[in-house]
Amino acid sequence: MTRTKGDPSALRAHNRQTILNHLRQLGPVSRTQLVELTGLSSAAITGITAELIEDQLLTEQSTGEAGISGGRRPIYLGIKYSAHYAVGLKLREDRIEGVLTDLSTHVLAHLVEDLTIHDPLQVAVQIHTLCSKLYRHARIDADHVIGIGIALSGVIDALHGTVVHAPLLGWHDVPLAPLVRKCTGLPTHVDNDVNSLAAAERLFGHGKQTSHFLTVALGRGLGGALVLGGELHRGRQGGAGEFGHNLAVPDGRLCSCGRRGCLEAYVAEPALLAQFQAQHPDLSSSVTTIPALVALAESHPGAAGLLRRAGQLLGTHLSYLVNTINPELIIIAGEGTRLGPLFFDSLRKAVHESAFDCLGDDLPIVIDIWPDDDFTPWARGAASLAVQCAFDFGTLAKGGDMVHR
Template sequence: MAPARGDLGVLRAHNRRVILNHLRRLGPVSRTQLVELTGLSSASITGITAELMGDRLLTERSVGEAGSSGGRRPILLDIDYTAHYAVGLKLREDRIMAVLTDLSTAVLAHVTEPLDGHDPHEVASQIARLCKALSRRARIDPTHVIGIGIGLSGVIDALQGNVVHAPLLGWRNVPLAPLVRERTGLPTHIDNDVNSLAAAERLFGHGKHSAHFLTVALGRGLGSALVLGGELHRGRRGGAGEFGHNVVVPDGRPCSCGRRGCLEAYTSEPALLSQFQERHPDLAPQITTVNELVTLAEGGHDGAASLLADAGRLLGTHLSYLVNTLDPELIVIGGEGTRLGPLFFDPLREAVRARAFDGLADDLPVVIDAWSDDDFTPWARGAASLAVQCAFDFGTLAEGAGMTHLR
């Protein structure tokens, strides 16, 4: 019995997605190779790749002379990364960091400016203005922008585009994505900022070939994102991964969330700096930044070195609990806190290996994805991945893409 029309549409969308993601992971391959890789028939590959080329999602490339042994050169298919664009924004309580990228999330233009205020309507209007400015700066056709991604700290309902709770902005139940979509005419996706980093890792980063991995963001705060079975796991209300707010010392140090004793209150950069200043008041006037703390530790100051080691060990211990629970293939640590260096991360790795159950972490890579001290574009680039991933996850460009309202 022939499938109903709706079933054929679902199947075709699935096949488009399969082809796109094989090319994303492997790079250019021939149609014959796609038949072998996907198990689809030659006729299906021919028809679907023709559709994808018509949508400017695929392009053909000829193998160069060095790759040819004579005769007709094989034609390879590849993602047409430069035919479409996405906007990514990292929203903080005091500023917005914005980038425009191609489909590989390569940054083509970027801008950072102070946040005009915390009124959601004003923020949405500022985002719309930045989108328009980025298109002008990159000198691209705004109708080729496929969507907007926004990452921010807090509990986010990504499906509804709703900010459930963002303490730093004072927001509860703010429909940010619909507000931005009304002003831009673009599909708009929002998520927790650490989830946006994981989306980037999943598409083109260290997690490109992993189905199960953890992304940990360390810096002003501490958070994690879970990719399970190749998909971001957000939980019932969008709060999955908030392990930085696990209480490790009841009634302990104050945390940014308003509670006391959270893991973040002992391992984040502000927490490390304040702990050192409390323990060494004589050095507090000289050690006012994390970079100065790390330099002091690397110079042999026992107090600074032991503080970093103890904090790294504490974080590694709690990462081992996640390893025991999820058995990931990979842990990627990013964020400004990667500057803490080996004095922090060597004890962290040792603790993960020592405390994980029955060798689960013996060959587990813990990758430190180092950022420069003043480079915040990875946050915004991660947010752009929220829009880019739709082209790969749904096998098509979102209907209505293109900045029709901003021309």
């Protein structure tokens, strides 16, 4: 978002953003504390917080205790998370997973619908219908919905809301955000699904107090998202983080992208199952799921060895990213978080041993374990794409798109 130096409206929006993000990170504080935290004058804090209360972004939540010398008790301000809503949608090749959340991305309603037609305009129409169903399920006023976030696998131009390349849907240069906005009348934000997870972690998750972190999504595929200086780093074409397609084994296993030897072809869940079944054909009919493979690994040396080697391989490649960006934190999410201690103990060891000098020492690696068959983290991450605009721009984005900075 471009701001003109000295532009009063831009300065006011920046100050609103500053106040909202302090409250998001710290919780309720008084106006006096906001003066100390932000460096703004008392008059500025009074005026801006009055605007935010009028916009139903802030509320006076409680009264603190008076100081030792008496005087008025301070009034604490907090974000009014329940006053506005966002829709989050995860697009897969065969279905749409949707949630409706409040501004804290707490899920209020969720739905799954089959996706049988990939025509972009028809998908936009289906999204409009699904949104209406979510509003009815949650019994909320659609006028309080601030926007829609859509997450999908592929290379996404988030600035313009264009799907540059989504192989699973067969899409190239699809202006998805404008299509959905035209159907729904709501600001629409489209991004890579792993970026959406990182956005959620940045707002309210493990990365809430962290400026530089890496989110890794492991499951059917493997991808990463970078938050650097508190901002998502998307790269020139929105393709930053596709380290799952780095070469791991020259002329190795065939990857879903059509190339051979990609890291994903050795550590993603389908790849792990395929490797085990090829190595142990006598067990291929009984080991068809990741939970079955993890359970068998407790007593089967072949399964245990496969998980250890895969964890070590992923950890080694993560160490290259540690050497490159020096993150404060690594968060691993996705369905693959169920791979268990054999996999993740090997991963942690490889990161710490392979990273240069001290870069891997005491580096937190959080395994954000997902419940089995729970789609809501993906869709909730998508909702955060819309929610973050309220915090990044200091205002609600009703009636038009606001792009990410």
